[in-house]
Amino acid sequence: MSLQIHRLLIVIALMLLPSCGGGSTTSAPTGAPGVTQKSTVATHLGANLQPIRDWSFTPVYVDLMHQARKFGSPAAPWDEAAPLGADGWPVGDFGVVLMTGASKYSGNAGTYKLSFRGHAKVTGVATSAKVINPSYDAVRDLSSADVVLAANEDQLMLSFTGTGPGIKEVKLIRPGYDTAISPLFTQTFLSHIARFKTLRFMDWLRTNNNRVTSWESRAAPETTHYASDAGVPWEHIIALANQTQKDIWINLPISVDDDYALQLARLLKRTLNADSKVYLEYSNEIWNGGFEQYNSNRAMAMAEVQADPASKLIYDGTTKQDQIAFRRIAKRLKEVSDIFRGVYGDGAMFTLIRPVLGFQVVQSITAQLGLDFVADVYGPPASFFYAIAGAPYFDLGDQQTVDGLSTEQVLTAMSNSIQRASIVSDLEADQALAAWYGLKFLAYEGGPATFGPGSLAAKKAANLDPRMLDLCVDYLHRWYQQGGDMMMWFMAGAGDWDTPYGTWELTTDLALPDTPKIKCMDTVLGAPPTAPIGRNSIPGTFDALAYVGNASPYSAASRDRVHYLHPGASVDYLVQAPASASYSLILRTEASQSGNSIDLAVNSVLVAPAFELAKTGWGNPTDNLPITVKLKQGFNTLRLTTRTETSGFILSSLSLR
Numbered sequence: 001m002s003l004q005i006h007r008l009l010i011v012i013a014l015m016l017l018p019s020c021g022g023g024s025t026t027s028a029p030t031g032a033p034g035v036t037q038k039s040t041v042a043t044h045l046g047a048n049l050q051p052i053r054d055w056s057f058t059p060v061y062v063d064l065m066h067q068a069r070k071f072g073s074p075a076a077p078w079d080e081a082a083p084l085g086a087d088g089w090p091v092g093d094f095g096v097v098l099m100t101g102a103s104k105y106s107g108n109a110g111t112y113k114l115s116f117r118g119h120a121k122v123t124g125v126a127t128s129a130k131v132i133n134p135s136y137d138a139v140r141d142l143s144s145a146d147v148v149l150a151a152n153e154d155q156l157m158l159s160f161t162g163t164g165p166g167i168k169e170v171k172l173i174r175p176g177y178d179t180a181i182s183p184l185f186t187q188t189f190l191s192h193i194a195r196f197k198t199l200r201f202m203d204w205l206r207t208n209n210n211r212v213t214s215w216e217s218r219a220a221p222e223t224t225h226y227a228s229d230a231g232v233p234w235e236h237i238i239a240l241a242n243q244t245q246k247d248i249w250i251n252l253p254i255s256v257d258d259d260y261a262l263q264l265a266r267l268l269k270r271t272l273n274a275d276s277k278v279y280l281e282y283s284n285e286i287w288n289g290g291f292e293q294y295n296s297n298r299a300m301a302m303a304e305v306q307a308d309p310a311s312k313l314i315y316d317g318t319t320k321q322d323q324i325a326f327r328r329i330a331k332r333l334k335e336v337s338d339i340f341r342g343v344y345g346d347g348a349m350f351t352l353i354r355p356v357l358g359f360q361v362v363q364s365i366t367a368q369l370g371l372d373f374v375a376d377v378y379g380p381p382a383s384f385f386y387a388i389a390g391a392p393y394f395d396l397g398d399q400q401t402v403d404g405l406s407t408e409q410v411l412t413a414m415s416n417s418i419q420r421a422s423i424v425s426d427l428e429a430d431q432a433l434a435a436w437y438g439l440k441f442l443a444y445e446g447g448p449a450t451f452g453p454g455s456l457a458a459k460k461a462a463n464l465d466p467r468m469l470d471l472c473v474d475y476l477h478r479w480y481q482q483g484g485d486m487m488m489w490f491m492a493g494a495g496d497w498d499t500p501y502g503t504w505e506l507t508t509d510l511a512l513p514d515t516p517k518i519k520c521m522d523t524v525l526g527a528p529p530t531a532p533i534g535r536n537s538i539p540g541t542f543d544a545l546a547y548v549g550n551a552s553p554y555s556a557a558s559r560d561r562v563h564y565l566h567p568g569a570s571v572d573y574l575v576q577a578p579a580s581a582s583y584s585l586i587l588r589t590e591a592s593q594s595g596n597s598i599d600l601a602v603n604s605v606l607v608a609p610a611f612e613l614a615k616t617g618w619g620n621p622t623d624n625l626p627i628t629v630k631l632k633q634g635f636n637t638l639r640l641t642t643r644t645e646t647s648g649f650i651l652s653s654l655s656l657r
Helices: 002-016 187-193 234-244 258-271 292-307 321-344 365-377 407-422 426-436 456-464 467-481 516-525 556-563
Strands: 045-048 094-100 110-117 121-124 130-137 142-149 155-161 168-173 198-200 247-252 278-282 353-358 387-390 440-443 487-489 540-543 570-577 581-590 597-602 605-612 627-631 634-644 650-656
Touching: 045 516, 110 155, 121 130, 121 142, 142 155, 187 234, 234 247, 234 258, 247 258, 258 321, 278 321, 292 321, 321 353, 321 365, 353 365, 365 426, 387 426, 407 456, 407 467, 426 440, 426 570, 426 634, 440 487, 456 467, 456 516, 467 487, 467 516, 556 650, 570 650, 597 627, 605 627, 605 634
Parallel strands: 045 198, 045 487, 198 247, 247 278, 278 353, 353 387, 387 440
Antiparallel strands: 094 155, 110 142, 110 168, 121 155, 130 142, 540 650, 570 634, 581 627, 581 650, 597 605, 597 634
């Protein structure tokens, strides 16, 4: 399937990204701007944020040091080889890479204000930028200078020599900001993200391949480089949320201990705006073998069962490593959910604190294994989780890496991908799983995917083509129509679309605020989400072949499934109810003998055990006695499981009134 191909491409993309050249409602942590902003934007569409990098096209921080690489040698700052002291600052001469690709987007030219503790000679490296007006205040041991960057300059790197005992507290403030009271985030960035109520910080936190294990090893505000392996400090995420009144979607590193989760919960409770919701996800795409967290989780799962033969992970005696590993994902999220409950209290769960189980959208089994485990061992998953979430991208299908495509062909391929996703598919299975356990179905990522070599100019042109607006709106319309809840677009910001790494961002330059994808965001956010339309809407009668994942025209194999349901075999139906109420379910079947019975369950609750089907004779379908079922408004999952079989039976239709 194209979605599967796409997810593989995402893995490769992330692996190949360049590595070189109960708190107050208004208070914010130290360093956050002092003015809060009320957010009134819609909640059904949020966005992922880009990683903090020197090559990012999105100017997030006012101080460029926050996006700098690790300190390097004076002549080659990109080697990141400078000796450091215990505080993270260099112990001698050094260089630093502050910005690359600067000429590809606007707003970088001008005079930057440099300051630092200590004395040194500062010069540009591999750049035409000029360092002028140097001064040194010996009393305060404070140096300053102006760094002038021309409009056509592509990069900014600085060398610090003659540093004596060492340099600390280096700052480089962007043009236009007061160095004495400079805010944390740029107004350009804040204006761009203002349209979104919820932001996902997976890349800010460097979640993929993250090796942080303890609270002490996290990125702290005094950390010198936020582009490092530990990512952005939690305090800065809180500062952004407090200033802008955002809800936050956060990811815990795969190997953190209980104390880390506890300290994070306490920090959020103490300092985060009391109205901000927290979507809590354990790592990112743990099912994805392209990331270290896949192997880390697997290793921790197997270590647990080897150390404890009575581990809950093997409560049923299974020895299947994949099953055990997927169980551990849900188990760990449940444990983290419990920790946050202990800090926030029962009343905050699923209102403010919203634990989300991520899974592979084209393989709902990656969530089902964990949810079934939680249900069997701990109780209803809805007691611990708010939602499940996948990543339903649209892409170019089998033309993803084909060269020589025209803009028209790229747009057509992407339109076809959207059309395929609207046919009965994996999304219905995902929705049915969510409904079965009383959870919401979210998208932690989504949008158009063009990653891969081939037809780069056409891919870029397609994303800038006015028709992309209609494609994106149609895509989101279909997502909501199929019952999807909040979509977290991947991703906000500006990016370089001339590479094989994809055209993920909303624009190529934040100075271009009217690109098709930005217009799509504003169009969708400006209206209520499309109402869901289930194919098995009630009251009414629907074909027994309209079971989860089975699309018309129905195949002979799909007919066999409802003609020959042997003991233990089951079939699911996703039905949409107009209101929460009791309904009468009538199964129309035919059977040549008595003794055929089924178990009927609705939303994981058994409501009609051992219901015996009427003996009718082959070729004589007949309505069985009605079964009263309670359905909630919206989507519900009905599961029919054969308990006993004599000569077998044929299921023809289901009626709900």
